[in-house]
Amino acid sequence: MKIKTAINTNKSVYWQLFIMMVLVGVSLFYSNDSHATNHLGTLKTDIVDTFGAKSDVPYFLLLAEGVVGAMAYIKSKNIMVLAGVPVLMIFTHFALS
Numbered sequence: 001m002k003i004k005t006a007i008n009t010n011k012s013v014y015w016q017l018f019i020m021m022v023l024v025g026v027s028l029f030y031s032n033d034s035h036a037t038n039h040l041g042t043l044k045t046d047i048v049d050t051f052g053a054k055s056d057v058p059y060f061l062l063l064a065e066g067v068v069g070a071m072a073y074i075k076s077k078n079i080m081v082l083a084g085v086p087v088l089m090i091f092t093h094f095a096l097s
Helices: 002-029 041-051 057-076 079-096
Strands: none
Touching: 041 057, 057 079
């Protein structure tokens, strides 16, 4: 019984190797299509305009951080939560600029 399962397993390995070789051969036909082109490179100016330092996104993000921080302090009455809000705002300000 062990010999038959070993033979069947070996046939399975040969079949998988054959399929892999066929797929490698097919992929060689399409190697010209695999060059790296940056299709999103033209969107960089749009992203800077949307999320840059002069947009409204950082303002609203800092406003939301302040409101959520104040609500968290009111709910928990923990002074460390209140002290963490300016630290988070400073980090966010420098991360978005």
